[in-house]
Amino acid sequence: MTEEEAQAWLHAEYDVSRETWQRLETFIALLRDEMQRQNLISQASADSLWARHIVDSAQLLRYAPAPETGQTWLDLGTGAGFPGIIIAILTPYHVHMVESRKRRVEFLSHVVDQTGIGDHANVIGDRLENVESFPADVISARAFAPLERLIALSHRFSTENTVWLLPKGKNAVRELKGLSPKRQKMFHVEHSLTDPNAGILVGKG
Structure with missing residues (x-):
């Protein structure tokens, strides 16, 4: 996915308003500026920021419940702002x-x-x-911890209706197989839009 394709996808998928687009561009400018002071994302991926980071984050919304007033999204290890900042810019979560x-x-x-x-x-x-602890409607983590530890640490924030959205790159299937059979049943793997070799673990409960 090129940068132009990534921007076109965002416009088409979310009907992004002018104000929302300005917020995305403000965030990008702040990110690029801060990268001069700390290592937020790799320099290689900075040239594909829209595809590698923004759309990579925004695509999680395809598997999340439609946001309603008061719904909460818990993002673990947000780091440079992915996906947490993108979700907050695009939705009322x-x-x-x-x-x-x-x-x-x-x-x-x-x-x-x-x-x-x-x-x-x-x-x-x-x-x-x-x-x-507080109940979260969605729990996401892009690069927080290995899957077993991630679930152990964050399970107290989940309810039977919580949706888990965990981009795991090329290791998605391997990490899923490493879980107990009971926890394996919570999840399935979706392919990432931005990388055909990467997977997103989508779970509930």
Whole structure:
């Protein structure tokens, strides 16, 4: 997927408003600026930012419930803002972004402020183990921890209706097979739009 194809897909899939597009561009500008000070994404992927990061994040919405008022999205290890910031820009989900690294917390907080999404997005600057439990409608994690540990740490935020959206790259099937049979039944694998060799683990419960 080229950068032009990625932008066209976003417009077609989500009917992105002018204000929303401006927020995406503001975020990109902030990200590129901050990359001069800290290693947020690889330099190689920076040239394919729309495809490798923005659409890669936005595609998760295809498997999430249609957002309603008050619904919560818990994003673990948000890092440079993927997918948490993108979800908050594109939807009315109340997005809680958990990130323990101080400089990234400061960056994410600045992005929330500058893009004007603070009414439904917040950054939790702590380790997940220290975060008080609350029920999440969606739990996502792009590069947080191996699958077994990820579920063990975050399962207390889930209900029987929680949707799990976990991009796992080329390791999706292998990681899924490493779970107990009971937990394997929670998930299935969807192919990523941005990388035919990558998989997204989609689960419920």
